[in-house]
Amino acid sequence: MPTDLAAYQDRAARLDTADLDFTEFERRPLNDDALRCLRYMHDVENHTVCYLRDLLLTAAHKDPAITSFLTFWNFEEFWHGEAIASVLAAHGENGAERVSAMRHRLGWKDRMGPLAHLTGSALAGESFIAIHMTWGAINEWSTQAGYARLAARAQHPLLSELLHRIMRQEGRHIEFYASEARERLEADPRARRLTRFALKRFWKPVGATVMPSPEVRFLIRYLFEGADGQAMTRRIDRRIDRLPGLRGLALVDSAVKSTAA
Numbered sequence: 001m002p003t004d005l006a007a008y009q010d011r012a013a014r015l016d017t018a019d020l021d022f023t024e025f026e027r028r029p030l031n032d033d034a035l036r037c038l039r040y041m042h043d044v045e046n047h048t049v050c051y052l053r054d055l056l057l058t059a060a061h062k063d064p065a066i067t068s069f070l071t072f073w074n075f076e077e078f079w080h081g082e083a084i085a086s087v088l089a090a091h092g093e094n095g096a097e098r099v100s101a102m103r104h105r106l107g108w109k110d111r112m113g114p115l116a117h118l119t120g121s122a123l124a125g126e127s128f129i130a131i132h133m134t135w136g137a138i139n140e141w142s143t144q145a146g147y148a149r150l151a152a153r154a155q156h157p158l159l160s161e162l163l164h165r166i167m168r169q170e171g172r173h174i175e176f177y178a179s180e181a182r183e184r185l186e187a188d189p190r191a192r193r194l195t196r197f198a199l200k201r202f203w204k205p206v207g208a209t210v211m212p213s214p215e216v217r218f219l220i221r222y223l224f225e226g227a228d229g230q231a232m233t234r235r236i237d238r239r240i241d242r243l244p245g246l247r248g249l250a251l252v253d254s255a256v257k258s259t260a261a
């Protein structure tokens with residue numbers, strides 16, 4: 001077993017929120033913008049299992065280290081969704097209804113997911129895993145940055161505490177995805193070429209393919225416009241630059257600019 005996987009498996013756990021008093025939100029509710037942002041994050045965290053369905057159709061399922069990671073990753077993302085649902089519930093909103101509504105709303109997009117992944121995997125072969133690991137690293141970097149920006153913007157101590165706990169787990173997802181991506185890209189020139197191509201051609205901000213466009217635009221503007229937001233997107237781009245074969249893409253910065261426009 002790779003050491004990064006052993007370390008991750010040892011620490012993977014349900015997000016601990018037992019000591020957090022969510023009724024605090026009834027006394028001091030979040031503002032409308034922060035709540036709108038949390039609805040997006042809730043829906044996307046809860047969509048992880050559907051994304052996993054698509055991934056398991058690809059070459060990723062052949063590698064036991066990857067499937068072990070994905071098992072715990074999916075479990076942890078589920079509890080992130082549940083924790084955010086508790087925040088929404090304290091504001092009188094029903095998270096479970098949102099999850100069901102989203103899956104019904106997706107329609108053909110949901111049916112295209114398996115086909116797109118199968119096609120990508122058939123074309124890329126083993127290199128598909130490098131694409132997937134790189135994609136995962138970028139999405140986890142973006143997600144962690146999004147939570148950090150929401151904590152900074154909402155200025156609510158209880159929300160900040162919850163988001164920082166989620167961010168610590170996203171940090172462990174990052175460690176796994178990024179180290180796998182680095183190794184696989186380093187070892188395989190074809191994987192470097194295909195990953196660079198796939199990112200340039202298909203990468204979109206997390207949730208952009210499954211959430212309604214006005215919500216994507218709102219979230220990107222709310223979290224990533226302005227000097228602090230831009231510093232965050234550029235930091236992610238510098239991390240991508242350090243992966244083998246991916247220098248100079250300016251992926252996140254340009255995606256944020258075109259989404260917000």
Ligand SMILES: [Fe+2]
Nearest residue numbers: 045077080170
């Ligand atoms: Fe998460």
Ligand SMILES: [Fe+2]
Nearest residue numbers: 140169170173
């Ligand atoms: Fe994550």
